[in-house]
Amino acid sequence: MKDVARQAGVSLSTVSYVVNDSGPVAGARRARVLDAVRLLGYTPNESARRLRNKSTATIGLIVPDLSNQFFALVAEGVEQAAAEQEALVVLCAPEAIDRPTQYYARLLRSQRLDGLIYLPGGEGMTLSLALELAEAGPVVMVDERIRGFEVPSVVADSRGGARAAAEHVLALGHTRVAIIGGPEALWTSEQRMFGFQEALAGYKVPLHSVTVRVGDHRIDSGASIASELLQGPASARPTAFICANDLMALGVLKHCRALGLAVPGDVSIVGFDDIPIAELVTPGLTTVSQPARTMGQLAADTLFRLLDGGECADVSSPLPTTLVVRDSVAAPDTCATRTH
Amino acid sequence: MKDVARQAGVSLSTVSYVVNDSGPVAGARRARVLDAVRLLGYTPNESARRLRNKSTATIGLIVPDLSNQFFALVAEGVEQAAAEQEALVVLCAPEAIDRPTQYYARLLRSQRLDGLIYLPGGEGMTLSLALELAEAGPVVMVDERIRGFEVPSVVADSRGGARAAAEHVLALGHTRVAIIGGPEALWTSEQRMFGFQEALAGYKVPLHSVTVRVGDHRIDSGASIASELLQGPASARPTAFICANDLMALGVLKHCRALGLAVPGDVSIVGFDDIPIAELVTPGLTTVSQPARTMGQLAADTLFRLLDGGECADVSSPLPTTLVVRDSVAAPDTCATRTH
DNA sequence: TTGTATGCGTTATCAT
DNA sequence: ATGATAACGCATACAA
Secondary structure (H helix, E strand, C coil): CHHHHHHHCCCHHHHHHHHCCCCCCCHHHHHHHHHHHHHHCCCCCHHHHHHHHCCCCEEEEECCCCCCHHHHHHHHHHHHHHHHCCCEEEEECHHHHCCCHHHHHHHHHHCCCCEEEECCCCCCCCHHHHHHHHCCCCEEEECCCCCCCCCCEECECHHHHHHHHHHHHHHCCCCCEEEEECCCCCHHHHHHHHHHHHHHHHCCCCHHHEEEEECCCCHHHHHHHHHHHCCCCCCCCCCEEEECCHHHHHHHHHHHHHHCCCCCCCCEEECCECCHHHHCCCCCCEEEECCHHHHHHHHHHHHHHHHHCCCCCCCCCCECCEEECCCCCCCCCCCHHHHC | CHHHHHHHCCCHHHHHHHHCCCCCCCHHHHHHHHHHHHHHCCCCCHHHHHHHHCCCCEEEEECCCCCCHHHHHHHHHHHHHHHHCCCEEEEECHHHHCCCHHHHHHHHHHCCCCEEEECCCCCCCCHHHHHHHHCCCCEEEECCCCCCCCCCEECECHHHHHHHHHHHHHHCCCCCEEEEECCCCCHHHHHHHHHHHHHHHHCCCCHHHEEEEECCCCHHHHHHHHHHHCCCCCCCCCCEEEECCHHHHHHHHHHHHHHCCCCCCCCEEECCECCHHHHCCCCCCEEEECCHHHHHHHHHHHHHHHHHCCCCCCCCCCECCEEECCCCCCCCCCCHHHHC
16 A cells, blocks of 8 residues: 555555545546556555454354255355455354364454354354354344344244144144154254144144154254154054254155155155255155245345444344145055055 | 453563463463453454464355355365364355356455465356466365466366266166266366266267267256257167266256156266265266365365465375266166157 | 564544 | 544564
């Protein structure tokens, strides 16, 4: 910048004025400065700028990992909204790197980020951790809520979606159903479980015919739970799996295939999220669609509004979810002897 | 920091010495400082520190988008390696946000990042752009190479993998094969195409029986190319699709299903990448496995070594790829009249 | 071993 | 309309 000033024969302040156009400057001089900038290839040093300004034009994004396409889509949404504000996003994927989220809490705080978008996974999601993160700056949550942690949070209608999914299978006449819930600490897990229960109650399914298990939202847990539940005699095992997310549903599907069980002939499966793979598997996975990318965008937008406006726009009402019906659900096989 | 100094009754430099332990300081004083730090919840201001030091402990990562799991895995690898160095990574996904990579070139340069990891997509990958990026600092490439752009690049053995894949289908007796290549500007596209050709030559497949098309590495292009190529009479259309990546392979799989064509009964399909979904679809996709996560890690490690050592460890030799055989490939249906 | 003083690149406040 | 200058928070060369 000094060089630019010298080259253009003006003072530092003048240069500053023109690059930010934050001050009055005569046409001729402005042109000279601009030329010098181009000539010297000058780019403002953001570190210095931030030191002065206090704003870093950078937000942090914490997602469990990127392998789950749902998270990847949320990340893309955040990235997109950030780009519109000329802001940068630093990526944190605690579960992918096998470090506690707390590690990032320290790191992010020292970076003086403008704010944080937080999508907690099953692991160490506690109030105290959230509070610690909040010390790094304003935070808005996506896809989750933490009781006692009063920040804006962008969520979808997990409960309604879950109910719709469960009703869809129940309406077909299934009675022996297995429910695979998500990690218990999560708000979404709770909501979806509520939704499932509501549907169960509505269809007056006897409690003893439904099996409930808890998974960790990953493929393997779906597969291993399926393996546990599917080993009884055909007449006793579940005819339908209702899963709290797609990955677990895919795990069930995978295991069914390994067992030679037909889907949906022998067992029906529903998932939740509608990640891109859902329509690619065979049979296509019936699932509940969440606007992942939009959720990311909305969260980022909320954060930015919160940052410069101060006013926290209300985003408390859940975004709509919709059941998308593919081929992984059918009426239960009433002729249970067909495999004999 | 001033506060900490006052609280501990020492000078600024002493505080600086203990937090970085970059200078000698008596045990008692050190303890007092540490206490003050804890008491006041002091965290160094990174902006100031960077301004002084020149190092930002932050690298940039450019991947086309995150929807492609291959890219997501690479990103995870980078993230992991960065975490080990206590470094941050800022995420750039040009295609996801529909902006030219050039947009990031500006942004990143002004951020004074320590370095850059660049995984170019099909879009605007030109030498001049790469050069522009290089002005932001040292860059190492992943999964690609640009002629004339002499930076370390971590790649896998695309050519060998491609040949193995093609040979696998050719060995089964396919003669009418379709090849779907990647975007032409890409080095990987070129390499894979070489590999395919080598296999073709080895099996003396007559040129007129192979159809070559170029896709954009996304699902839709696979589907639309399949739709174009599969509309002829059964006796004329390809019995096998050899694709430059998994997403396109999934696209043709999807289209086959829409057409009611059996895979691998009517048409065989091979992909490239071995992204996690590949084993989930039905039938499981035969494909070539690339160590995506490792590539990301290696790239980041190389960048860091290049940053503080200066010496650029040689990473030019491609990582091994391996053919993973699942169920999407079978011998061609010799009884071509079966659909009549 | 500890403190003082200077500069990193910007922006903003003040004179001019 | 323009320029000198202080301050942002930290690290270090140097003096003590």
